[in-house]
Amino acid sequence: MKIKNNIEFNKTVKINNKDFNINNFKDNKDNNNLNDLLDFIKDSLKKIDKEKADYIKSKLSLSDLLDPLSRVTYLIEKGQAISYLKELFIMIKDSKLNSELFIDIVNKTNMPQIGSISYFIKSLGSVIGSFKGFVNGIAEINAGINTNDKAYKYLGILDLISSLGGISILLGVPFAGLIYSTFFAILKGIVIFEYSSNFTEIQKADYIFSLIGNILNYSLYTGLFMPYSLIFMPILSILHLTYLNSPKLRKSLKKIISVIKK
Numbered sequence: 001m002k003i004k005n006n007i008e009f010n011k012t013v014k015i016n017n018k019d020f021n022i023n024n025f026k027d028n029k030d031n032n033n034l035n036d037l038l039d040f041i042k043d044s045l046k047k048i049d050k051e052k053a054d055y056i057k058s059k060l061s062l063s064d065l066l067d068p069l070s071r072v073t074y075l076i077e078k079g080q081a082i083s084y085l086k087e088l089f090i091m092i093k094d095s096k097l098n099s100e101l102f103i104d105i106v107n108k109t110n111m112p113q114i115g116s117i118s119y120f121i122k123s124l125g126s127v128i129g130s131f132k133g134f135v136n137g138i139a140e141i142n143a144g145i146n147t148n149d150k151a152y153k154y155l156g157i158l159d160l161i162s163s164l165g166g167i168s169i170l171l172g173v174p175f176a177g178l179i180y181s182t183f184f185a186i187l188k189g190i191v192i193f194e195y196s197s198n199f200t201e202i203q204k205a206d207y208i209f210s211l212i213g214n215i216l217n218y219s220l221y222t223g224l225f226m227p228y229s230l231i232f233m234p235i236l237s238i239l240h241l242t243y244l245n246s247p248k249l250r251k252s253l254k255k256i257i258s259v260i261k262k
Contacts, residue, residue: 050152053136053143054202058244060132061206064213065241066125068234071109074118078108102230106220111172126166133163151195155203158188165214174221181214201254202244209240 075081112118137160144153162184168177216229
């Protein structure tokens with residue numbers, strides 16, 4: 001006996017205030033998911049302001065520690081860390097710094113053996129360094145758009161383009177990277193100082209720390225500057241990370257500077 005079913009179901013449902021047709025849902029599943037993802041990204045970008053862009057930049061500064069870490073890891077892998085430390089302590093004790101020691105360390109740790117842990121860390125540092133510039137650039141551009149601040153948009157564009165410089169080390173052309181980064185560092189400096197009142201202490205400090213850090217970093221690969229930059233790089237990276245992420249430190253230094261000025 002055949003029973004005719006005349007019951008009709010409502011084929012349209014509401015999900016997150018959006019209408020989805022049940023008949024077409026399977027066919028459009030991937031499309032709907034993609035649209036939802038794009039909507040989420042658009043909404044997230046609209047929420048980025050200057051404070052959020054500064055927050056992102058301060059947290060991503062942690063990646064600057066990866067290059068010094070790769071060098072230390074290399075010496076540990078080769079079993080040379082203790083011997084170099086002993087030589088360094090003797091040099092400090094005798095108050096005589098031997099540039100040959102630092103040159104030797106730099107030459108050995110610039111490009112570790114492919115497949116080693118130190119090589120992985122160094123490659124990760126270069127990739128994240130470029131990725132960091134890309135993320136910072138996108139955040140600053142959107143902060144500029146959302147707050148109608150052209151200075152942030154300019155800085156974001158420069159951060160975005162200059163982010164490619166770090167790849168030059170992996171490609172074996174560090175001198176090209178130095179020229180490329182220096183050019184964009186000059187442009188960023190012009191923007192920051194021309195629109196000084198538009199930028200926070202975090203942006204100004206990051207520019208100065210990054211400028212010095214890039215010079216020290218490329219000096220190790222190009223041999224243009226003294227090898228003692230190997231000592232100052234990790235110190236600078238730690239100061240950079242601490243300053244950007246510690247409001248208390250920024251306030252304390254601001255007080256000290258104001259006292260010195262008086």
